[in-house]
Amino acid sequence: MLAFLIAMFLACSSGPPVAPLEGRSAPAIESTYLDGTAFELADLRGRPTMLVFWASWCGPCRKEAPEVARIVDGYSDKLHVVSINAGEDPSTAARAAQSMKITWPVVLDPTGQIQSSYDVQAIPLVLILDAEGIIRFRGLGLPSDPHRILDGLTG
Numbered sequence: 001m002l003a004f005l006i007a008m009f010l011a012c013s014s015g016p017p018v019a020p021l022e023g024r025s026a027p028a029i030e031s032t033y034l035d036g037t038a039f040e041l042a043d044l045r046g047r048p049t050m051l052v053f054w055a056s057w058c059g060p061c062r063k064e065a066p067e068v069a070r071i072v073d074g075y076s077d078k079l080h081v082v083s084i085n086a087g088e089d090p091s092t093a094a095r096a097a098q099s100m101k102i103t104w105p106v107v108l109d110p111t112g113q114i115q116s117s118y119d120v121q122a123i124p125l126v127l128i129l130d131a132e133g134i135i136r137f138r139g140l141g142l143p144s145d146p147h148r149i150l151d152g153l154t155g
Helices: 002-013 059-074 090-099 113-117 146-154
Strands: 030-033 038-040 049-054 080-086 106-109 125-129 135-140
Touching: 049 059, 059 080, 059 146, 080 090, 080 113, 090 106, 106 113, 125 146, 135 146
Parallel strands: 049 080, 080 106
Antiparallel strands: 030 038, 030 106, 049 125, 125 135
16 A cells, blocks of 8 residues: 555656657757757748757767668658757867768757757657657657658658
């Protein structure tokens, strides 16, 4: 009985989930692209979007970049892909993007504000949003079959 009461207390006191979860709206993002121009996630509505949180020092991010590049090539006119650099200065992010052959847009998050609003605990974190900005996938790295999700969202 005591265990049941403790479980009920914890369930009731934990409050709403902190992280943006699948089925919920993606938090707003306002930042700058690597080239210094303004970026707002809301401007990408109307087409599915894949957000990839990454950093230069992240081995799995480097390993995943060629697969993301294939997705960019295969869905170029149906999907926005944006890589969000996790807290590095612009020159480090630019050098890393060049060495990793990231040719799609890179958004900077120098203060970690975007990471905080998305509750990024580890990278690479990938989120796939539908055309209305609802999160349809959240996971460490790409889904095992990204085409199943992307084909469903892009028609």
